[in-house]
Amino acid sequence: MITKPLRLASGRAWSLAPLCALLFAAPAAAETPADLVAAAEAEGQVVVYSFTSRVFRVETAFEEAYPGIDLVPFDISSTEQIARIQAELGAGIQSADVAYLADAPVVFEALVEPGHLLPFVPPGFAERIPDAFETPLLAHRLSTKVLMYNEEAHPDGPPVDNLWQLTTEDWTGRVIMVDPSTRGDYLDLLTEIVLQSDAMAAAYEAQFGAPITLDADIANAGEQFIKDLLDNDVVFVASTDDVNVAVGAVGQENPPIGFTSYSDRRDNAEEGWALQVANAVAPAPGIIYPAFLGVLSNAPHPNAAELLITFLMGDESDTGGPALAPFYVPGDYLTRTDLAPHPDAIPLDDFNAWRIAPQATAALRQDVADLVLSLQ
């Protein structure tokens, strides 16, 4: 019996919708079937596990569109969602309806294959989403874990152009990331670096002018990079917001650099950050990976679950409307092909991050996790 704890679940007051929701009050997706809405309203509630805190904004927008349905949001990391869902289904407990999570390598094996998490592609969207993003689960958008720097302190572009520079004295104690021992997405990032060892070796030679030499017990250039990064006193923190504050806060003379979500740049104005992606860094700034929406097999509100997923795919406007407003931001790449690309974002084709391969990543993850543990 394996069970895990959960991350904070905090709702917000449902009584006060922000004014902007009124401005966005576009006609809700016209094709949403009336009988689905009626069935969902009869259920009256939908419970969401979400790996992004933007679920709180979704709540506002959803309840604006469907005042009769209470969206109960829980902000839970993908790693914890997986453990939680396994435990809850194992114990026969009905809890959540919809899971919004990443961690594809584990999700497919641990949740989709045993049938705990079911795919749902809303009618009318299938032809607007690439097939690869419809099975085995519907991908909502592509998310990132990439190297970000402070553009206020470095107005002429990123202070590094090669990942290996992070292992040099200039950045000792000044590279920040979430502890990969506790977060799957960061572990995926390090795993991808190991999988891309050839590129890492080439980048090493480009940086230092000599071929890489590996330490004892180190198998490849990717592992060597991880070791050198840890030896260079990389700072592990508990959440991406800690990275964002450290790297992004304005008014810093010599800010650190760190791995976080490109899309957190969206909060620059509100939070007083100056986050920008170091897209040109060699060999790549990080990883890009899908975020999925699925229905739990024992969802207490299955119709409301389908309605919410339909809602989350957006409306017929160019930007997807209020449902997608939290996600129509630079750094998030929505899987819907009929939306206009965000004007301020690097176009997906020009974005240099590695796309993770779930199967290859899954096979190597534990090994990389143990490597990180053994090096600390």
Place this chain on the structure above:
Amino acid sequence: MRLFNAVRGGLSAGHPVSGTAALTGGAFVVIALLVLVPLANIAVELISDAGLEAVWDVFAGRIAENMLWRPLANTFAIGFAVALACVALGGVLAWLVTMTDLPLRRWIGVLAALPFMIPTFAVALAWTVVFADDRLGVDAAGMLVHLGVPVPAWLAWGGVPVALALIAHLYAIAYLMIASALVTVGRDLTAAAEIAGASRTRILRAIVFPVVTPSLIAAGALCFAEAVSSFSAPAILGLPVRFHTLATRAYGAIETGSPERGYVLITVMVVTAALFLALAAVLQRRGQSFATIGAQGGRRGRMALGRWRWPLAVAALSTVAATTILPTLVLLLSSVSTASGNPFATLTTHYWIGAADPAVAQGQAGILNNPQLVRATLVTLGVGLATGIAALAAALVVGLAIGRLRGGFLAGTLQQLAFLPLLIPGLAIGAACIGFYGAPIGPLPSLYGTPAILVIAGVAATLPFAVQSVVAARAQIAPTLEDSARVTGASPPRILAAITLPLALPKLIAGFVLVFVKMVRDLDLVILLYTPQLPLLTVIAFRYASDGFAQFAHAVTVVILLVSVLAHLAATGLGRAAQPWLRD
């Protein structure tokens, strides 16, 4: 009627009624279900392919050094440092309050007991607000950095602040234990020695130390056990410099899908703590041979501190204030500041009563305006109350059985078993309960995600305190009182209502409140048991803190702190019931 007789017979010291065997059996069943079986279940988990592999990985694999050995060394270092410091600090305070003419000693005594009611993570969070350096960026730095005072790295993160935060929480235990031993030192003895011209040092060495040595050892051992099992302090203050203890490693492993590795570490924690408590018991037994001087001495004559009176009073008052009032104020201030650790930031009530605003913390409303928080408060209070009642019920069975058996092997065994949870980390009790009660047992459904599992874990963890209060309640009642009532023809219910209960009640209530407070403020025990549908305040505060929503975390922590401290103060009449020596 039989149960009633058992209760009455048990509460009144020494009137065997039929049913001792049933009561003893019940006591063993209670302890087995709460503690022994769940723990054994963890050990059984390890005797599997995955379990044995985890044992090998943790002890001998390439992760061994960072998974086990270094965290083990850190855990030991913290345990020793905390135990020594707590005994020293608690001992000096206890001596000042009970034995000397220290001014303001009542206030100092009341405040010195309070840190035990304040969650460790509150102290740890307050520490970051003041001492954090700019390792996590300038915006995450604490007040000192913002005031232009450089903070050395070792004081900001890692072993030193973890130890200091634990000392600030645990010295209260040492104070209470040592003070209650000191009051048995006959002050007439010390006064006589003083008149005879013995120096203060000599009085301490010849009269005071021998009496309190066993309590010093016991307090040290308990602080050691509590320190090595602490999760929240190292989780908050250790991570940025990769400082880990067994508890944080076990939590990390269980949380990220390697539960077997976590179970190995938890087993190591339990065995370590058990060895040290056993060692302490041996030392204590030796110490006790000196403890014969203790007399029910008169209460006259406090040692005169002379010109040291006020300097010592100021020092003592600063210490107790720094560990009670100061962290509370720091957290309160931070919770109304737009930048947590920046004393120059704008003040705001948003984090307490603000409406949802998309520009702040992803649109989360202030905690008093947040239905989830309101629900968490109700769940927390409900679980606290239910655990208090259930723990007392369990403790009545165990405590009365111990009383009925009146010594002997069975009574000794029961007593040892009842105190076993003291040396088991809260995290381990949580893991054990979830492993055992989280899955269906025969026809019984899984308790995962139900309040029941929280209450079971809570009762298991607090059983020692509850049993202690029952034993103390029994000791309160002279058998002659009930005898005379019986002789004068009072019916058993009347004896219970008129004599037994009123006499036993204060101690039982004290036990109940202690259990309640421990449940309300505890994080380690519930961190693995928590589910989103069953929110608890401590977990929410911890989650907020790890999500970078510092002000929300601090606001919730202030709520927990107030509930705990007020419950304690209300139940003990400003602490006096818990510290009879404050009355004179």
